[in-house]
Amino acid sequence: MLERNVTPPKMPFTVTPRTILIVVIVIVVVLIGMSSFFVVDQTEEAVVLRFGKFNRIVEAGLHFKLPFNIEKNYNVPTQVIQNMTFGFRTEKPGVTTVYSNKDFPQESIMLTGDLNIVDVEWIIQYRISDAKAWLFNIENHSKTIRDISQSVINQLVGDRGILDVLGPERNAIEVQGQEMMNEIFNSYKFGIRVTTVKLQNVVPPKGPVQDAFEDVNKSIQDMNRLINEGKEAYNKEIPKARGEAEQMIQIAKGYATERVNKARGDVARFDSVLAEYRRAPNTTRTRLYYEMIEDIFKNEKNVELIDKNLKNFLPLKNLTEGQGGTR
16 A cells, blocks of 8 residues: 655745734834825815814815825815705706606795795805815704704795795895805804805795686786786887977978078068158059059950040950950
8 A cells, every 4th residue: 555645735924923923013114004094185175183083174185194094084075066866856967867756845835925835945155165174063964954044044934925925025035045155154164165155946836826826927927918918019109209299390390490580581671661662652643553563464365455434435355265254
């Protein structure tokens, strides 16, 4: 029977306590290196804690910290504009935004100042302005922001009638909402600043109420359209009438000027004739008589003048001359 060598083969290297010590030292160095450096992005600030207590805030870049959790870093996106929606949710943002089909009436249904119900959907945009306050002063960030925003918008909507909320007061609600939210967040030392409040959709609740308000809005639109049409007709006809009136006034003024000038000319002519008449009455009277007769018969033809005082003389005249005879 053949004998087999069961002795294990020799290792290519000898494991000695020194080798083990070197390996442990290398591992410790690697762990120290991995836990001693951290990177802060360009859109972030890092809050560094030492034994759980605030130590410092560092800007973007590569930074060193004490290893083995002696110091911990928390990166806070201070340069990123963050959104929060109310009354609806966004499932997939992008070029074609996909919205959730779920309703959130506990956020959007509100009571107006004239005791009507309105469904308001809105968004806020905010930016973290103080990384330390953001981490230490508020425990539940999302819930606190949501509660404060809902409270402010509910107050502003409750101070106005439903028609104002649906129409002319929307911009005022947005501006005042942003100011009031920032005041509250600053009083709480929240460490954020609201940059935008935007009302997305403001409508009455679905059902008969919404149908009635749509009819009212349609009537208002028709009223505004008719008013605009009336103003357009007014602006078209009034200037035309004013122009015609001005034209008539100018014609009347021209006619008046013409009549006055003619009257003045007649007066001047009369005065001139009167002066001549006073110097030579008979001559002037005869000349005026001839001028009058000439003016009367200037457009007549075949006219013969006979002295009505002619006596003892029979004037001979060809009575058949011309058509119509002699006058």
